[in-house]
Amino acid sequence: MSSYSIQFLPDDVSVEADASQPVETRDGLPGSILALALKNHLDIDHACGGVCACSTCHVIVREGFDSLSEASEKEEDMLDLAPGVTLQSRLACQAVADGSSKLVVEVPAWNRNLVAESH
Numbered sequence: 215m216s217s218y219s220i221q222f223l224p225d226d227v228s229v230e231a232d233a234s235q236p237v238e239t240r241d242g243l244p245g246s247i248l249a250l251a252l253k254n255h256l257d258i259d260h261a262c263g264g265v266c267a268c269s270t271c272h273v274i275v276r277e278g279f280d281s282l283s284e285a286s287e288k289e290e291d292m293l294d295l296a297p298g299v300t301l302q303s304r305l306a307c308q309a310v311a312d313g314s315s316k317l318v319v320e321v322p323a324w325n326r327n328l329v330a331e332s333h
């Protein structure tokens with residue numbers, strides 16, 4: 215089974231994904247949380263364009279953390295710079311699910327506020 219659902223909070227929007235057919239977008243790794251969000255018209259801030267060079271795509275994984283690809287050292291370094299980082303934090307552009315479980319992902323309020331304020 216490689217299809218799974220991913221629920222984005224706090225908007226409470228759920229989308230279906232298939233790990234065997236990773237969604238590709240201009241920004242983020244194929245099949246990443248960011249790619250899936252963008253494909254489904256959900257905005258997660260991604261200032262560096264999804265190349266692991268900022269921390270604006272920080273999300274908190276409430277469910278399914280273990281089904282995600284392991285974070286690289288570079289991602290860990292970037293996450294250290296993110297406000298409000300938790301043990302369940304990932305960079306949405308780098309985290310790719312293997313489809314073994316449902317994902318619940320929270321986009322932190324401060325990231326959304328930052329987006330609103332910077333426009």
Ligand code: FES
Nearest residue numbers: 262264266271307
């Ligand atoms: Fe910059 Fe993910 S968008 S690290």
